[in-house]
Amino acid sequence: MSEKVDRNMSIFERYLTVWVIACIGAGILLGKMAPGVAKALDSLAIYVNGAPVVSIPIAICLFFMMYPIMVKIDFAEVIKAGKSPKPVGLTLIVNWAVKPFTMYAIAFFFLGVLFKGLIGTEAVDFVKLPPGADWALGSTHGAGTVIMHGGLKMLQVPLWRSYFAGCILLGIAPCTAMVLVWGFLSKGNDGHTLVIVAINSLTMLLLYGVLGGFLLGVGRMPVPWEALLLSIAIYVASPLAAGYYSRRWIVSHKGIKWFNEKFLHVLTPVSITALLATLVLLFSFKGEIILAQPLTILWIAIPLFIQTVFIFAITYWMAKKLRLSYEDAAPSAMIGASNHFEVAIATATMLFGLSSGAALATVVGVLIEVPVMLMLVRFCLRTQDWFEHEKLD
DSSP: OHHHHHHTSOHHHHTHHHHHHHHHHHHHHHHHHOHHHHHHHHTOEEEETTEEEEEHHHHHHHHHHHHHHHTTOOGGGGGGGGGOHHHHHHHHHIIIIIHHHHHHHHHHHIIIIISHHHHOTTOEEEEOOOTTOOOOTTOEETTEEEEEETTEEEEEEEHHHHHHHHHHHHHTOBOSSTHHHHHHHTTOOHHHHHHHHHHHHHHHHHHHHHHHHHHHHHTTOOOOHHHHHHHHIIIIIHHHHHHHHHHHHHHHHHOHHHIIIIIHHHHHHHHHHHHHHHHHHHHHHHHHHHHHOTTHHHHHHHHHHHHHHHHHHHHHHHHHHTTOOHHHHHHHHHHHHSBOHHHHHHHHHHHHOTTSHHHHHHHHHHHHHHHHHHHHHHHHHHTGGGSOOOOOO
16 A cells, blocks of 8 residues: 555655655754855845835745645535535534644643643743834733844743744644645545635635634734734735636636646646745754754654644544545545645744744644654555445446
């Protein structure tokens, strides 16, 4: 089965974890040898009231991370969702009513209680102020205090809370990209997977900011609503619109066969290439922390791993109770378990800065995504007989 999985994944998808590890090394090396390079690139930003709001190089990279995902979506398939309300309803409930809150609870327990001493009870992180905020030095906002750092006003927060914020952003970002691969490999219903991808993309426009703001606020992190809404507009709405209109234009002029076999084939590595470029920049900032505390990534990975397996298990169990076919149950569980790490990275970068612990935590989600999801694919294939199968026409 492992060989079959490998044949159905591109070289980028198959070795994503390896590429991410390589980017960690390249980023740390860049940060040590040329620390000014990443900072110079990140300083190319759109400023509001003197505060950097959107890093232009990162925005470009993140747009190209998202566009190849969005252009694959055929929104005409959404109207077919009414024919199978159970799997659609199950996925939406798990993604938006269960997953964000279990991620909050699990991450808080591990990062804020169990691993707090290992991360460092006195360790701090420096995150951006909300756009336009001119808070007084020494003022307290949530769990943070305004200080001068590197010539700029920054919010000093406990380091574990910054990692915690990144986990929250992962928990409210249901997968709409790699899940197409996981659903295919688990022999699920491709039509159902595409429908859920489209619905989640639309739902994210409405709920991502609301849930993100609420949970970050409960977690005593600053909630820069303007930046949060701007993040959704830039990193979800704009590539969604670009994907929708360019897909329509290409299909009308070249045909769906050319679109699927030629255009998407060329586009496939674009998203992950843009992701890897972003990661090099991110790790160029976080190299010192990783070298000083090499187990940092492990402390973040443990709650993310437990959350992934737990959400998969509860969704798979609920699918069985709802008497779904295996072809609908497998992708429903995969969609709930996996994360839209592209949006999470984009949002963490915009809200808290490229050098923040929150951004680092979202990258750990990328690091564990492939091996964990392949493990769950194998589990699905071995448990097909737990469910009925769809009847072929």
